[in-house]
Amino acid sequence: MDRTVPKRSSSMPSGSPPAANLLDDHIFSSNVEDYDINANSPIGYGASAIVYGAVYKPLNKKVAVKMIDLDFFERNQIDEVRRETQLMSLSKHANVLRVYGSFVNESKLFIVTPYMSAGSCSDIMKTAHPDGFEENIIATILKQALQGLDYLHKNGHIHRDVKAGNLLVDKDGSVLLADFGVSSSLTENGDRKGIRRTFVGTPCWMAPEVMEHAGYDYKADIWSFGITSLELATGNAPFAKYPPLKVIMVTLSKEPPTLDRESTKHKYTKTFKDMIDMCLHKDPTKRPSAEKLLSHPFYRVAKRKDYLVSKILQHLPPLEERPHKRVQQKPITYTKGVTWDFAVDSEHRDNDDQENSILQANEGKPEGKRVEFSDTNDNTDTKSDSSAVTNVPPKKSRFLVGDAATESKVPLSLSVPTISSTVSVTPQSPLSRSQPPSAGTNFVSNPLSPGEKDEQNAQRLQPQQSQEIRKGRFSVIESNGSKEKTSSSGSQHESDNNQRPPISKERSNEKLTGDP
Numbered sequence: 001m002d003r004t005v006p007k008r009s010s011s012m013p014s015g016s017p018p019a020a021n022l023l024d025d026h027i028f029s030s031n032v033e034d035y036d037i038n039a040n041s042p043i044g045y046g047a048s049a050i051v052y053g054a055v056y057k058p059l060n061k062k063v064a065v066k067m068i069d070l071d072f073f074e075r076n077q078i079d080e081v082r083r084e085t086q087l088m089s090l091s092k093h094a095n096v097l098r099v100y101g102s103f104v105n106e107s108k109l110f111i112v113t114p115y116m117s118a119g120s121c122s123d124i125m126k127t128a129h130p131d132g133f134e135e136n137i138i139a140t141i142l143k144q145a146l147q148g149l150d151y152l153h154k155n156g157h158i159h160r161d162v163k164a165g166n167l168l169v170d171k172d173g174s175v176l177l178a179d180f181g182v183s184s185s186l187t188e189n190g191d192r193k194g195i196r197r198t199f200v201g202t203p204c205w206m207a208p209e210v211m212e213h214a215g216y217d218y219k220a221d222i223w224s225f226g227i228t229s230l231e232l233a234t235g236n237a238p239f240a241k242y243p244p245l246k247v248i249m250v251t252l253s254k255e256p257p258t259l260d261r262e263s264t265k266h267k268y269t270k271t272f273k274d275m276i277d278m279c280l281h282k283d284p285t286k287r288p289s290a291e292k293l294l295s296h297p298f299y300r301v302a303k304r305k306d307y308l309v310s311k312i313l314q315h316l317p318p319l320e321e322r323p324h325k326r327v328q329q330k331p332i333t334y335t336k337g338v339t340w341d342f343a344v345d346s347e348h349r350d351n352d353d354q355e356n357s358i359l360q361a362n363e364g365k366p367e368g369k370r371v372e373f374s375d376t377n378d379n380t381d382t383k384s385d386s387s388a389v390t391n392v393p394p395k396k397s398r399f400l401v402g403d404a405a406t407e408s409k410v411p412l413s414l415s416v417p418t419i420s421s422t423v424s425v426t427p428q429s430p431l432s433r434s435q436p437p438s439a440g441t442n443f444v445s446n447p448l449s450p451g452e453k454d455e456q457n458a459q460r461l462q463p464q465q466s467q468e469i470r471k472g473r474f475s476v477i478e479s480n481g482s483k484e485k486t487s488s489s490g491s492q493h494e495s496d497n498n499q500r501p502p503i504s505k506e507r508s509n510e511k512l513t514g515d516p
């Protein structure tokens with residue numbers, strides 16, 4: 001598959017909105033004391049972070065501070081996220097959230113961004129539009145988001161986590177793409193020599209080729225954009241009620257989701273449905289680029305951004321006063337050589353469904369293309385107190401899809417301690433309780449740079465003896481022959497494999513271009 005992104009442009013595409021030029025020259029302080037953080041009322045929770053409103057004292061300016069507890073991450077992943085954060089600070093497009101600055105204090109990484117006072121589109125829907133928005137509103141939101149996405153793609157970047165929760169809205173009706181880079185850095189295997197192309201995302205928005213680990217490019221964002229469109233029209237992403245593995249199974253085995261115009265609260269046009277269907281082609285080559293999509297007739301009904309102010313922002317309660325549900329997520333851990341343990345959260349306490357999904361998702365999959373899963377956070381000691389800045393982020397649904405750590409006949413154990421159930425499957429099945437997973441076979445595959453397709457295919461065919469250990473949201477690789485090892489400090493890499501760096505490492509050297 002062609003991993004190339006559209007050719008980098010030296011200037012923004014014509015018609016792009018002007019960059020937010022705010023505070024460009026100010027160097028934000030790295031002293032946590034300079035930020036008056038409202039620790040009592042977080043404004044949002046991510047898979048790896050808690051977001052607070054704060055006042056930046058030197059400028060007396062309201063900002064958002066995203067706090068990530070680095071204790072959960074490996075050293076190389078921390079370096080990675082810092083590089084990505086620096087990259088985000090270069091972004092100056094009006095529809096991409098700028099990073100003002102970042103710093104580490106004790107074991108916390110603080111990322112300072114503009115305060116987007118209306119919160120995310122997901123947040124707005126939960127607060128006031130649970131069944132979705134009207135079409136004109138959706139077009140106005142999506143057009144701005146698409147302009148941001150087009151900017152990222154034209155600069156050689158893949159967002160990888162497009163969803164309504166990452167479309168932030170400011171008080172003037174601007175819509176900005178957020179979380180670009182950070183979440184992917186924290187979720188991608190930062191180990192240059194481990195399994196390639198592992199990816200953590202939120203399964204409902206994840207493109208099939210990402211789930212299949214077949215290699216992906218910027219068109220994966222277009223799929224997520226199509227899912228986000230459905231989310232804005234119905235209040236939820238398709239399959240949102242399913243357990244994550246069932247989402248994966250259904251996405252891979254069924255027809256792509258589409259807009260059911262008969263069942264929505266608001267009336268939607270065929271044009272809108274057509275735009276969504278274009279994004280949700282299973283074959284990524286059939287999906288349009290962001291630039292192409294912008295010329296779709298659907299966007300003709302998009303209004304100026306202040307339309308959003310009058311239609312949806314006016315009566316919203318302030319962010320700090322909105323109810324924010326702390327999502328208790330499944331703690332799924334793979335203990336080296338022993339078991340997959342997973343507890344099912346109260347929302348998805350459908351064990352049979354979950355187990356069947358695991359089995360069905362993997363049934364008949366070619367070697368090396370099995371779906372695996374991991375939780376986002378290895379810390380089972382989830383604190384519920386939201387009053388301290390040192391809070392542990394709540395567990396949230398982000399799952400890792402990667403190459404199978406074992407060859408198809410090597411069984412994995414599954415046990416569900418919290419609900420006293422154990423998966424039992426036939427010995428032929430990829431999943432079995434009968435034996436612990438011995439060191440397995442990884443079919444190593446790398447992210448492709450342009451022109452590396454053949455090399456990558458060749459690599460995929462070469463099994464590599466190693467064992468994958470899931471730790472938190474990351475893959476940790478250990479090989480049988482001690483050739484390759486990632487310790488918890490994440491620094492030792494002795495493999496002689498000629499692996500490519502993950503996408504984000506390649507990207508991190510690139511500069512965003514084309515500021516208008």
Ligand SMILES: Nc1ncnc2c1ncn2[C@@H]1O[C@H](COP(=O)(O)OP(=O)(O)OP(=O)(O)O)[C@@H](O)[C@H]1O
Nearest residue numbers: 044045046047049051064113114115116120165179
């Ligand atoms: N700059 C900001 N201004 C206002 N609200 C924000 C800002 N950044 C994040 N939020 C709120 O915090 C929530 C969590 O943000 P965060 O980027 O950590 O996680 P996420 O993208 O929703 O989840 P994940 O990390 O799982 O992708 C957002 O959905 C949004 O509601």
